[in-house]
Amino acid sequence: MMNYAITADIPDSNDNIVRQMQDSMRSKTSDSSADIKMTAEGVSVFYGEEQALDDINIDIHSKQITALIGPSGCGKSTFLRCLNRMNDVIDGCRITGRIALDGEDIYAPSVDVVSLRSHVGMVFQKPNPFPKSIFENVAYGPKIHGLAKTQDEIEEIAIKSLKSAGLFDEVKDRLHAPATGLSGGQQQRLCIARAISINPGVLLMDEPCSALDPIATARIEDLMWELKENITIIIVTHSMQQASRVSQHTGFFHMGVMAEVGTTEQIFQNPVDPRTRDYITGRFG
Amino acid sequence: MLTTNKKRLRKRHRAETRFRAYGVLSLLVAVGILFTLIYSIVTHGYSAFYRTTLLLDIELDPERIAVSPPYSRSALMQGRYSSLVKRGLYALFPEVTDRRDRRELTALLSPGAELAVRDYLIDHPDSLGTTIVLEVPMSSDYDQLYKEHLPRSGENLRFSEQQLQWFDRLLQEGRIRYRFNTQFLFGADSRYPELAGIAGAVVGSFYALLVCFLLSFPLGIAAATYLEEFAPKTRLTRIIEANINNLAAVPSVIFGLLGLAIFLNVFGLPRSTPLVGGIVLSLMTLPTIIIATRASIRSVSPGIRQAGLAMGASPVQVVFHHVLPVALPGTLTGTIIGLAQALGETAPLLMIGMVAFIANVPATPLDASAALPVQIFLWAESAERGFVEKTSAAIMVIMMFLIMMNLLAVIIRSKTQSKVE
Numbered sequence: 001m002m003n004y005a006i007t008a009d010i011p012d013s014n015d016n017i018v019r020q021m022q023d024s025m026r027s028k029t030s031d032s033s034a035d036i037k038m039t040a041e042g043v044s045v046f047y048g049e050e051q052a053l054d055d056i057n058i059d060i061h062s063k064q065i066t067a068l069i070g071p072s073g074c075g076k077s078t079f080l081r082c083l084n085r086m087n088d089v090i091d092g093c094r095i096t097g098r099i100a101l102d103g104e105d106i107y108a109p110s111v112d113v114v115s116l117r118s119h120v121g122m123v124f125q126k127p128n129p130f131p132k133s134i135f136e137n138v139a140y141g142p143k144i145h146g147l148a149k150t151q152d153e154i155e156e157i158a159i160k161s162l163k164s165a166g167l168f169d170e171v172k173d174r175l176h177a178p179a180t181g182l183s184g185g186q187q188q189r190l191c192i193a194r195a196i197s198i199n200p201g202v203l204l205m206d207e208p209c210s211a212l213d214p215i216a217t218a219r220i221e222d223l224m225w226e227l228k229e230n231i232t233i234i235i236v237t238h239s240m241q242q243a244s245r246v247s248q249h250t251g252f253f254h255m256g257v258m259a260e261v262g263t264t265e266q267i268f269q270n271p272v273d274p275r276t277r278d279y280i281t282g283r284f285g
Numbered sequence: 286m287l288t289t290n291k292k293r294l295r296k297r298h299r300a301e302t303r304f305r306a307y308g309v310l311s312l313l314v315a316v317g318i319l320f321t322l323i324y325s326i327v328t329h330g331y332s333a334f335y336r337t338t339l340l341l342d343i344e345l346d347p348e349r350i351a352v353s354p355p356y357s358r359s360a361l362m363q364g365r366y367s368s369l370v371k372r373g374l375y376a377l378f379p380e381v382t383d384r385r386d387r388r389e390l391t392a393l394l395s396p397g398a399e400l401a402v403r404d405y406l407i408d409h410p411d412s413l414g415t416t417i418v419l420e421v422p423m424s425s426d427y428d429q430l431y432k433e434h435l436p437r438s439g440e441n442l443r444f445s446e447q448q449l450q451w452f453d454r455l456l457q458e459g460r461i462r463y464r465f466n467t468q469f470l471f472g473a474d475s476r477y478p479e480l481a482g483i484a485g486a487v488v489g490s491f492y493a494l495l496v497c498f499l500l501s502f503p504l505g506i507a508a509a510t511y512l513e514e515f516a517p518k519t520r521l522t523r524i525i526e527a528n529i530n531n532l533a534a535v536p537s538v539i540f541g542l543l544g545l546a547i548f549l550n551v552f553g554l555p556r557s558t559p560l561v562g563g564i565v566l567s568l569m570t571l572p573t574i575i576i577a578t579r580a581s582i583r584s585v586s587p588g589i590r591q592a593g594l595a596m597g598a599s600p601v602q603v604v605f606h607h608v609l610p611v612a613l614p615g616t617l618t619g620t621i622i623g624l625a626q627a628l629g630e631t632a633p634l635l636m637i638g639m640v641a642f643i644a645n646v647p648a649t650p651l652d653a654s655a656a657l658p659v660q661i662f663l664w665a666e667s668a669e670r671g672f673v674e675k676t677s678a679a680i681m682v683i684m685m686f687l688i689m690m691n692l693l694a695v696i697i698r699s700k701t702q703s704k705v706e
């Protein structure tokens with residue numbers, strides 16, 4: 001318990017700075033809040049007979065960070081995985097409703113999953129770099145999607161991605177060392193670099209910091225702020241502090257339904273739904 | 286608090302000590318059995334790597350060989366050398382003139398002696414017409430006598446009094462040499478123990494394993510990958526999976542019968558060849574490789590698959606770029622262990638006729654050939670005393686190959702483990 005209290009202080013120490021940044025960003029982006037990148041309408045998900053999500057409706061604002069919060073097993077990760085059709089690979093998973101990216105239904109029969117995923121990248125809970133070199137991790141996406149023709153172009157993209165993920169300075173001397181030799185936080189930033197190497201418009205992050213220590217977490221949160229300039233980010237998180245620190249919009253999931261969705265300010269300071277209020281104030285979850 | 290239950294504590298300690306003692310005991314028994322096995326094989330077999338030879342002065346008389354110029358290789362091959370060898374031997378015993386005695390005398394030499402002269406002449410055609418000093422192999426009985434594997438007295442004696450005297454005289458004159466037997470390592474099988482070699486069986490086994498590997502490795506990986514990564518989990522695939530697992534437990538002789546019925550009788554493939562042997566062995570190796578490959582594919586972290594898919598790689602790309610490279614060491618280990626099993630397999634090869642006596646080293650997998658385990662089987666049931674040591678020596682050779690293969694598997698495993706960590 002002691003340990004937890006001590007380490008939890010560290011990210012909170014930059015809380016003020018982050019908050020200031022957040023406020024300034026919010027005032028800047030409030031004009032473009034009408035700009036919708038993704039929409040979900042009446043999305044329900046079934047695993048076999050069991051219903052995991054029921055009638056989810058949410059608009060994802062372009063170039064902003066949307067946090068999805070809620071207690072364990074509430075379906076927030078399931079919903080996130082619907083957004084790049086990662087649920088397709090699960091046997092017996094069925095999805096109804098409509099999810100659109102830039103107004104286009106991503107579940108339409110004509111949509112190719114491969115090209116969808118090149119537009120909607122994903123970072124997972126546990127850092128999962130390929131067991132190859134650091135360079136190969138960030139070069140893989142551009143290679144398979146044909147984004148670069150020459151080795152030089154690939155190298156350029158790889159270095160740019162590593163720089164964007166704030167990792168380049170730490171690994172520039174060992175680009176060809178195995179990625180599995182990096183620390184957990186570095187691995188996760190490598191995964192982010194890998195995801196942004198193919199210029200996705202949307203980045204899904206499934207509890208990206210839950211396996212990391214507070215310092216590494218703070219670095220990832222800073223990174224999200226920088227990435228938000230160009231990319232729409234949707235993050236699933238267990239940590240309400242994290243949601244309040246990084247996001248402009250928050251959706252609260254509860255037992256497979258979207259209990260409440262709104263700006264982060266409104267959800268945290270003035271929740272309408274009693275379940276949200278109970279969760280925010282720590283009465284359960 | 287801490288001192289109560291002393292009785293129970295003692296009891297527990299005693300049980301622990303007892304259990305350890307049982308463990309050490311069983312380990313000792315296992316090691317003892319293994320050591321006895323290896324000791325018995327090595328002590329019986331090491332002498333097969335040596336051979337007794339007789340030093341003879343041989344006059345290479347072209348007339349006696351019945352060759353005329355030009356002395357081409359094929360002409361020399363067809364020459365007659367037996368009288369040269371005999372003359373060389375008779376010259377050592379000028380007092381032996383009687384025809385029957387001389388026949389007893391030539392029993393000291395192996396039929397391989399004249400071949401040794403021929404091979405020397407083919408290698409040194411210039412020496413034709415001169416007298417050379419050459420070591421020629423002695424016959425198996427005298428080889429065994431020298432190695433003290435046959436008695437000098439008693440019942441069923443294989444030597445006459447006269448022959449023993451001749452042998453002792455040659456020994457005293459220093460004409461009997463004890464040499465490393467290269468023919469055992471590089472020659473093919475023979476009816477005569479002193480001339481029999483293991484190379485035919487080694488090459489036959491090598492070809493059979495090569496065919497087995499070329500068939501079962503790609504098939505095994507393809508089947509395992511499909512079952513593990515792509516096949517829908519239906520009742521049919523479950524039945525197939527269960528049957529593959531059962532296939533690994535089928536007695537090998539049944540695969541031999543299958544090979545006989547299908548590959549030889551239906552497809553008409555050549556009998557006794559490493560090609561058919563390899564195909565039959567691959568039937569046995571296939572389930573082993575499939576099971577090992579599936580296990581190593583399953584142990585690849587699902588995170589890597591998800592990462593690949595999320596990067597927009599197609600399922601096939603995920604498998605070939607990410608899953609199989611990680612699973613490969615496990616697959617290779619399984620393959621080597623499967624091949625090692627196949628190397629020791631005898632019954633299916635007996636069924637497809639690889640048990641025939643073949644006196645040549647096979648040049649291709651389509652030539653009739655022996656295989657190592659079958660060679661052991663053949664020599665073990667031969668009547669001559671000289672084949673006893675050959676049997677043990679052949680076992681030493683096959684064990685050496687098995688140890689090498691298993692060592693390779695261990696090296697691959699440990700190398701890749703350290704790379705992952």
